[in-house]
Amino acid sequence: MPNLKQQLADIKLLMQYAVPPPELATAAALVEKHSTDRVSLNIFQAFYSYLPEGLEDAIAVLRLLERRQGTFLICASTTLSDYLYLATSEQAEFLGLLAEGIWEEEVLAFFNLENREAFFKKYAPLTKFPVYVPAHLHHDLCPFCHVADGEIHTLGCPVEICPWCGGQLTSCACRFTRLGKADLTSEGQLEELLTLLNKKGRVPFSAEEHRPAYPLTPLDLE
Ligand SMILES: [Zn+2]
Ligand SMILES: [Zn+2]
Numbered sequence: 001m002p003n004l005k006q007q008l009a010d011i012k013l014l015m016q017y018a019v020p021p022p023e024l025a026t027a028a029a030l031v032e033k034h035s036t037d038r039v040s041l042n043i044f045q046a047f048y049s050y051l052p053e054g055l056e057d058a059i060a061v062l063r064l065l066e067r068r069q070g071t072f073l074i075c076a077s078t079t080l081s082d083y084l085y086l087a088t089s090e091q092a093e094f095l096g097l098l099a100e101g102i103w104e105e106e107v108l109a110f111f112n113l114e115n116r117e118a119f120f121k122k123y124a125p126l127t128k129f130p131v132y133v134p135a136h137l138h139h140d141l142c143p144f145c146h147v148a149d150g151e152i153h154t155l156g157c158p159v160e161i162c163p164w165c166g167g168q169l170t171s172c173a174c175r176f177t178r179l180g181k182a183d184l185t186s187e188g189q190l191e192e193l194l195t196l197l198n199k200k201g202r203v204p205f206s207a208e209e210h211r212p213a214y215p216l217t218p219l220d221l222e
Contacts (some may be wrong), residue, residue: 008035014048019058027058037134039072042092043085052083062132065123066111070146070154074132142205149207159210161203
């Protein structure tokens with residue numbers, strides 16, 4: 001993953017070309033506010049790298065529509081329009097205009113939406129959805145992969161507990177001994193490990209037990 005400071009610098013550089021000059025200060029302040037949050041930085045980077053309308057524009061607000069297993073459905077609103085992004089701490093994908101809804105069946109199914117109509121029914125009006133709060137400020141989310149309390153971590157998350165030894169799954173030796181391999185190099189081996197893990201039963205994230213004690217602020221709430 002890119003270093004946060006570098007990513008922020010890259011976004012600010014992109015913004016010099018993408019944002020109408022009078023809006024630059026406000027737009028940059030919004031990005032700055034999210035400077036420690038990978039999920040939203042990925043959205044800013046995607047937006048300012050590839051302006052959806054091909055016109056100078058700036059994100060004014062991010063709203064959270066859905067969150068599941070560390071994947072966030074976020075609407076980025078500008079003075080021109082509202083855009084949907086699917087984002088994780090790894091990447092952000094532009095889905096299209098909010099007004100056109102979601103077409104991808106895989107995405108609809110992931111968020112338990114029957115079809116495009118169901119999407120429109122649920123997400124209008126947009127203003128009832130909360131302004132996105134950086135994921136790491138939520139005490140009920142895994143600080144690394146951002147899954148919620150009771151959900152299974154993204155494979156490779158350093159917070160996941162090993163179901164065999166109770167240690168840290170990314171650093172204990174169980175993955176090698178279980179597969180009988182000295183290292184894990186191929187996708188196939190990862191699949192095999194995942195099958196073994198699922199058979200054993202993975203340890204879901206517990207906000208109470210597994211999250212390091214971060215001080216909480218009232219920001220968490222609104
Ligand atoms: Zn995690
Ligand atoms: Zn282990």
